[in-house]
Amino acid sequence: VDSPTACERFELPADRIGDIVLISTENKTIGTSEHRHDLAALNEPLRSHGGLTEQEVPFIVNRVLPELPDKPVLRNFDAFYYATMAAALAG
Structure with missing residues (x-):
């Protein structure tokens, strides 16, 4: 697209x-x-990321978060936002 x-x-x-x-x-x-990729030089396995199937992730919180909707559509990048919000509320 x-x-x-x-x-x-x-x-x-x-x-x-x-x-x-x-x-x-x-x-x-x-x-x-x-056959066009020599992966022998890598110390770690090759990993791809960022596909649409990786956007939705399991999401569990151990405290009430005021801005969390009842039926959220959360994606992988939302985890950082909510983790920092929880840390700020705990402080």
Whole structure:
């Protein structure tokens, strides 16, 4: 999809997105073929991230958070916001 569409649809920062956004399906990674990548030099396994299937994450809190909606649509980047809010309320 083009950049403006991707930014609106997926709440992406426009200043960090290129002209187009490619979106893979679950359990797929975008790239060339396996034989064109030498992974032997890596100390850690190669990991891809940022797909749509990784946006929704389990979310458990151990205290009442005032701004948490009854049926929230939380995604991975929301975890930091709510964790810091909980820490601020505890302090």
